[in-house]
Amino acid sequence: MAKKQNVKTLAAMPAYNEEKYIGSLILKARQYVDKVIVVDDGSTDCTAEVAGLAGATVIRHGENRGKGAAVQSILAEARKIAPDILVLLDADAQHSPDDIPALIKSVMDGHDLAIGSREEQANKTPYYRRIGQKILSFSTRAVSKASVVDSESGFRALSSKALNTLDLTENGFAIESEMITRAADNNLSITEVPITNIYTKDGSTINPFRHGIGVLARILVLVSERKPLFFFGVLGLILSVLGFLTGLRVINIFSATSVIPIGTALISMVLLTIGVLCIFTGIILHVLTRRTR
Numbered sequence: 001m002a003k004k005q006n007v008k009t010l011a012a013m014p015a016y017n018e019e020k021y022i023g024s025l026i027l028k029a030r031q032y033v034d035k036v037i038v039v040d041d042g043s044t045d046c047t048a049e050v051a052g053l054a055g056a057t058v059i060r061h062g063e064n065r066g067k068g069a070a071v072q073s074i075l076a077e078a079r080k081i082a083p084d085i086l087v088l089l090d091a092d093a094q095h096s097p098d099d100i101p102a103l104i105k106s107v108m109d110g111h112d113l114a115i116g117s118r119e120e121q122a123n124k125t126p127y128y129r130r131i132g133q134k135i136l137s138f139s140t141r142a143v144s145k146a147s148v149v150d151s152e153s154g155f156r157a158l159s160s161k162a163l164n165t166l167d168l169t170e171n172g173f174a175i176e177s178e179m180i181t182r183a184a185d186n187n188l189s190i191t192e193v194p195i196t197n198i199y200t201k202d203g204s205t206i207n208p209f210r211h212g213i214g215v216l217a218r219i220l221v222l223v224s225e226r227k228p229l230f231f232f233g234v235l236g237l238i239l240s241v242l243g244f245l246t247g248l249r250v251i252n253i254f255s256a257t258s259v260i261p262i263g264t265a266l267i268s269m270v271l272l273t274i275g276v277l278c279i280f281t282g283i284i285l286h287v288l289t290r291r292t293r
């Protein structure tokens with residue numbers, strides 16, 4: 001890997017209404033890479049114009065399609081450019097371009113996916129976000145078997161092997177977790193590199209709670225696809241136990257009053273039925289996925 005002098009390095013930013021910061025971010029990034037591209041994800045402000053003026057190659061989405069869709073467009077464009085290293089960073093000034101060399105070095109040292117981790121400066125992250133990030137990182141570790149601490153960080157460097165291997169489908173923010181999961185699936189070398197953690201008052205474009213729930217839901221879908229026995233098994237077990245406990249209550253009420261509480265009895269039967277169905281679904285999907293693997 002000693003081909004340092006002709007390394008082709010590419011930095012790329014997914015951007016949605018980031019006219020305020022994108023210009024300076026591009027100028028700073030250009031100090032460390034050969035080329036900068038920006039995917040403008042249907043911004044309604046002057047993000048694309050400013051990015052072009054700052055020297056980036058701009059690809060525009062006709063409408064807003066989501067961060068994941070913007071990252072997928074970046075990967076597609078990057079495959080055409082075929083850099084040795086691709087650096088992804090957000091365009092809302094939460095990532096410092098001065099951390100780019102450290103991420104590039106990590107890929108030069110042989111890793112395929114170097115994730116910029118904010119863990120060392122986690123105290124700068126608003127606490128409610130930290131909780132969300134912790135939950136999402138835990139879920140990503142559970143589904144991917146990759147021991148990443150900060151799975152939601154969008155500041156990453158990819159080797160050309162990773163760039164040409166990763167086939168991603170998420171259009172939303174779950175793309176961060178999906179990328180780690182797919183990288184682990186393909187036995188790519190994943191590592192984390194400490195980065196500067198920047199939280200500006202106006203950095204966030206969507207409600208963090210909605211953001212977190214949306215990503216968690218997508219990760220659960222990933223779990224259900226990859227570990228159906230675990231996902232449906234646990235869900236089925238919980239529902240069956242609840243159904244059983246409700247059934248005990250029906251028996252208690254009946255033995256005390258000789259009257260069957262119809263409503264509670266119905267709930268018990270529904271819970272038990274769905275519970276057992278879930279468990280069977282998990283077993284069947286497990287067998288099927290085993291066969292296809």
Ligand SMILES: Nc1nc2c(ncn2[C@@H]2O[C@H](COP(=O)(O)OP(=O)(O)OP(=O)(O)O)[C@@H](O)[C@H]2O)c(=O)[nH]1
Nearest residue numbers: 014015016018041066067070090091092203204205
């Ligand atoms: N929110 C949002 N960001 C998008 C979209 N498409 C591209 N992006 C870009 O994706 C990057 C990350 O988006 P953010 O909203 O900052 O998400 P985040 O950093 O995970 O969450 P915050 O902590 O709220 O900033 C930014 O550069 C956005 O401009 C989109 O549809 N919605």
Ligand SMILES: [Mg+2]
Nearest residue numbers: 090092094203
């Ligand atoms: Mg952000």
